[in-house]
Amino acid sequence: MELLRLATAGSVDDGKSTLIGRLLYDSKAIYDDILKSAEQVSRRQSAEYLNLALLTDGLRAEREQGITIDVAYRYFATPRRKFILADTPGHVQYTRNMVTGASTADLALIMVDARNGVLEQSRRHAVIASLLGIRHMVVCVNKMDLVDFSYDAFAPIRDEFRGILNDLNVENAHFIPMSALDGDNVVEESARMPWHTGGPLLAYLEQVDVTYDPGERPLRLPVQYVIRPMRHEYHDYRGYAGTVADGIVKVGQDVEILPSGKTTQVIAVETPDGEADQASGPVAVTVRLADDFDISRGDMISSLDRAPRTTQNFDATICWMSDTNLLREGTTLRIKHTTRIARALITSLSSRIDINTLSAQPDCAELKLNEIGRVSIRTSTPLVCDDYTYNRTTGSFILIDESTNETVAAGMIGSPGFGDFASS
């Protein structure tokens, strides 16, 4: 089984930290000394039960204020699978941190409080996860202990949320009624909800398949670094190092080098394990080619069919992340896309997207911190790219402020998978 990268978003009240604490605790990823320290603090806070959030909130300020501020990464494993969990804050003022956590995840856990039904916050989390290209979601309907473990409380929430996820084109949605505090349906099957036959959360996470068949996909290999050993025995060696972003790279394969458009043949594929006949993503490889072209960092090695776009102009959806500057038309920034760095001019800002209602506000003069909008961009050199919905690596970019060097935006080329936003 491949390792599973998942993201979760939530705030103190909906039990997200409790759920993560429970997953870590019950899967034995928490050591005794860490637990003992959390127990001591819980006692000092006069809590009636162990405050599981203390196991996850890492910074002094977070523990003092009882909130999650920044993304934290958690690691746990079962006999079947290893998990990397990006734990992100749920409040709207931390949208950029949610976007950050979701950018590397294959699956999102969404929390819903069974007492309150589907609130704006859960809906927003689903929108952000979907915007970031996450195709697998698990909706945890939590605090079932407070609604008498009743199917009648669970079913309407599930049905309403299923509708939202259908609208977002989420491929695979799974619903679990649980009580994270008591452990019902987290690691152990709950005896108090016999009507739920889908099993507990951990069992689902252990077997969910998030892979795709690379054989069906065209090759994308962004050149990261050119290896030219200054050693006598490797006099003519020139290797192109990079991580396979899509498809398969094979010895003997004809490939195109972009943006130059020259074609050549792969004569060797070296993986971290040594020479191989082929490799597929995301493996770090070094390839050697039949011809000695001038190829450098930022170029793309692609299959001849279904080649990516080479363009200086494209539309994108961006999440603005600067708390000091605003994004306006005419702003110039640095862009990092795959392994290429260029300058980017925002030629138009067409709309701001309301992530609660999924509506587009067309007369938009600027984007503020945490706002998501649709822009057109012109770059100083051509980028070799795909739509984000087609490939998360060749379709994503970041924007960097040229004077402060801060990362100020996350960008996704094209429009999100759930189509055009309705104008409000």
Next chain:
Amino acid sequence: MNASTTYKPVLPDAGQLRALESESIHIIREGIAEFDRPCLLFSGGKDSIVMLHLAVKAVAPARLPVSVVHIDTGHNFPEAIEYRDRTVERLGVELIVGSVPDAIASGRIPESTDPGASRNRLQTPVLLDTIRSNNFGAVYGGARRDEERSRAKERVYSFRDEFGQWDPKNQRPELWSLFNGFIHPGQHIRVFPISNWTELDVWQYIADQEIEIPSIYFAHEREVFERDGMLMAASEFLRPTAGEVVTTQMVRFRTVGDMTVTAAVPSTATTLEQVIAEIAATHTSERGASRADDRTSDAAMEDRKREGYF
């Protein structure tokens, strides 16, 4: 709470290690491609050994275009220093030693006379001096996010200002694998290629790749005494005080650091397989078991990291 014991820590399978390996190589290549002068912090400990092994793979068959830096407190395990020198020689890379004893002798930093003080914290100014005087823009470190909770918050590319300080509340957003390495003169980036590895992943990879590690990681007989619930090695740098009894025991080290703050654990594990089995079954975290410096306060590591510690 009602503890359940269904799951025990388990060994990662080969496919999952391969995924971590490729991710780390990708990060290392980004740093080498984007920075004029990267260096790699190397202590002879298992995490920096794995990082160096990955860095060699990342540029093979070329030689590693990176200086190896050791911040030396003077309180070293001789086995780790011998390993360091042999490894640097084998790889043909430049070794730069930042010496805490030299900095104390020259009056650059004062040595604390407080009995609870160690030289661990004194490493920070020496590290920052070494980075500054060599103009290193990128500093590779072998820190892992599973080690400690403030590290769980740290970026793969961790920005440091002119004073080497980490500001945990104001970190650059880090998206996909698009790392932002832009800095002004005097600033630097700490690059953590094995951020996503756990302690068990590191051990399993060492076994999988048959990487040589210093002998002190395996069970051996050593003179130790108990202090603050931990087994400290008796050495010229650390002597027992009144009431502390020295005994000879079979021990191994779970981490390799300054001898005065690195504790041993009782062990009979003399092979990698036995070490891995012990770690998979342990109930105490790596730092809780073996780092006296992290027990000072609940946020000891966060405070040291803010000052520029690795």
